[in-house]
Amino acid sequence: MDRPEVASAPSLFKLPKDELVRYGCTLGLSLSGDTPHEEALAMVRRRQELLLSMDREAMLDVVRWLRLPVRRSANKEHLAQLISQQHPAHHEGLSDRGLGVLAGLSGVEPVSGESRSALERRLRKTGGVGAKLRRFRRSAMGSLVAKLVSSSNIADSHDYRYLPEDEAQSIKSDIEQTGLVGGVARRLRGVADDYVREKLDEIEQRIDQKLDEIDRRLGEWRDREVTHRLLILKLTLVFSILVALLSLLYDYVRS
């Protein structure tokens, strides 16, 4: 069984909170900046353990059933992230092991001896009334669109195909085209380019997230300042009213 690229416990502990939240999101968890650090840490660890216990083929079952575009070689973290974003209303056609994966990633603990229909029912209840209403709305909208677009059934009938792997063009064909050194060099260059591109994307994403965080904090600071100023104004008015009342009372007593 292949192991997902999990961060070890000490390195997880050392991660700053925003990094931990980001890492949790890559595991398919819905964490926000307000989640306490300890809670986020516990959730990430639980998710890591869950991913370790999951069968990758079962996860691929779910992905195929959901018809999500993914490479066959995708790791468990990526699969978990994709699956966690989906909340299907019906589960017909999904294998039992796939249903187990879907339940596990949705936070539904499987009970031994539980029937499939009971598990499906519990899975549908996870989102509460809001999710039920949302599913109903989408179902109605889906029926309407399906009636309008007649070719949708044809598209559904196609077999699922994985995305092409990066190594689609073999090193053999590279060497055939450009010779031994050229072929190997081309392959290495391709790998290096991919790595650099991936890292640059990652850095860009982190910078964007940091800028968003700064913007959010400045917005909070602005709101806090305005609230503070308004509070001072209110206190001034209250004090003025009290003095005016006192003055009025004084006038009344004097007269």
Next chain:
Amino acid sequence: MVAASLFDVYRWCLAIVVGTYATIRLISFVFYWRVALDRPGRSEALARRYLMSLLVRSRFRRFFFDFLQIGVLAAVLVYLLLMHHGDGVGAAHGSS
């Protein structure tokens, strides 16, 4: 007579002191930000634009309840001031 002018003196003193203080603080605030943001340069221009966007993005609805409270308090204060001149309760009693 002395007793009658007690609150008038208080009001005048308060108005002068607070008014002067507030004016000085406002001028100082405006001058500080003007000096800080009026420098030529790309970063200052960027900061200027960002500050404007930050101000523009503030939502009135967020402070609606505060503004409402201030409006009510101001109305109460105006009413009490009118009562000092006999235009408030006195007028109301007169009409009734």
